[in-house]
Amino acid sequence: MATQFTQELWDRIAPIFRAILDHPFLRGLAEGSLPEPNFRFFVIQDALYLQDYARSLAVAAARSPRDAWCMMFAEHAREVLAAERALHEGFFQEWSLGPEEVYGTPQAPTTLAYTSYLLRVAYTAPYAELIGALLPCYWIYWEVGKALEAQGSPHPLYQRWIDLYASEQYAAVVRPVLDVMNELAAELSENQRESVARHFVATSRYEWMFWDAAWRLEEWSVG
Numbered sequence: 327m328a329t330q331f332t333q334e335l336w337d338r339i340a341p342i343f344r345a346i347l348d349h350p351f352l353r354g355l356a357e358g359s360l361p362e363p364n365f366r367f368f369v370i371q372d373a374l375y376l377q378d379y380a381r382s383l384a385v386a387a388a389r390s391p392r393d394a395w396c397m398m399f400a401e402h403a404r405e406v407l408a409a410e411r412a413l414h415e416g417f418f419q420e421w422s423l424g425p426e427e428v429y430g431t432p433q434a435p436t437t438l439a440y441t442s443y444l445l446r447v448a449y450t451a452p453y454a455e456l457i458g459a460l461l462p463c464y465w466i467y468w469e470v471g472k473a474l475e476a477q478g479s480p481h482p483l484y485q486r487w488i489d490l491y492a493s494e495q496y497a498a499v500v501r502p503v504l505d506v507m508n509e510l511a512a513e514l515s516e517n518q519r520e521s522v523a524r525h526f527v528a529t530s531r532y533e534w535m536f537w538d539a540a541w542r543l544e545e546w547s548v549g
Contacts, residue, residue: 331511331519332504335458336465338523339530346466346534347473351541355488356474358481365484366421368540370428371437373414375536378441379463380406385448386456395506402499413490417483435546436539440532447525454510458522461507462530467491468500 336343346352351368354360380403387399418428433441447459471491479485490496511519538544 330508332461332465332507335461335507335523335526338527339462342527342530342534343466343469346470346537349534349537349541351537352470352474355481355484356477356479358479358484360481360484362483364540364543366417366423367434367543368537369414369417370423370431371434371536371540373411373428374431374433375437375441376406376411378445379460380404382444382448382456382460386453386460389453389456391453398502398506402503405499413487416486420483432546434539434544436532436535436544440529440536443528443532451525452518452521454507454514454518454522455525457503457507457510459525459529461503461526462533464500464503466530466533468496471496 351360351364355365383399383403383406387396387403390396390399414428418424444459447456451459468491471488471493474488475492479488507522511522514522
C-alpha cells in the first residue's frame with residue numbers, strides 16, 4: 327500500500343473499492359460463474375478503452391516536467407498498446423474474434439464517457455490533476471488482482487486475467503506512478519490537492535461503472 331498523499335486518496339475511495347469487490351461481475355470472475363458473454367463484452371470494451379487511455383498516457387509523457395517521468399509514461403503508453411493488447415488478443419483467439427470485429431465495435435456509453443473524461447483532463451487540466459485521473463486505472467486493477475488472486479478462479483480465462491494484475495510485473499508498473507503522485511503532491515496547495523482528489527474519485531467511480539456496464543451488457547438507450 328502506498329504512503330503520503332496517495333494513502334489519503336485511497337482512503338477517499340474506500341467505499342468505492344468495496345463496491346467494486348462486491349460487484350457481481352467481479353464476484354463471478356473469482357467464482358468462475360460469470361457468464362462468458364459478459365466477460366467478452368468487458369474485454370472488447372477494455373480494448374477500446376485502452377486505445378484512448380494510451381493516448382492520455384502519451385499526453386502525460388509529453389507534459390512531464392521530468393525526463394524520467396516522460397520516459398516512463400511514454401513506455402506505459404506503448405505497453406498498453408502492445409503488452410495488454412497481446413493479452414486481449416489471446417482472449418479474442420479463444421472466441422474467434424478478428425481485429426475488425428473487435429475494433430469495429432462501438433464504444434459503450436460508459437466507455438465513451440470515461441475516455442472522454444480522461445482525454446479532456448489530459449489536454450486541459452494541470453499536470454497533477456491528469457496523474458490523479460490516470461491513477462485509478464493503474465492502482466485499482468492492481469488491488470483487484472491481488473484480492474482475486476487470494477481466491478483464485480476455476481475458470482482458466484478469468485484466472486489468466488487475474489494473474490496479470492496480481493503479478494509482481496504489474497506491481498512494478500504501478501509503484502512508480504504512485505511515487506510520481508506523491509512527489510507532485512508535495513508541491514501542491516490544499517486546494518490543488520483537492521482538485522487532484524476530485525479527479526481521482528471521479529475516475530474511480532468510472533472504474534466501478536465499467537464493470538457494471540459489462541455486467542448489464544450496456545447498450546445505448548436510443549438510436
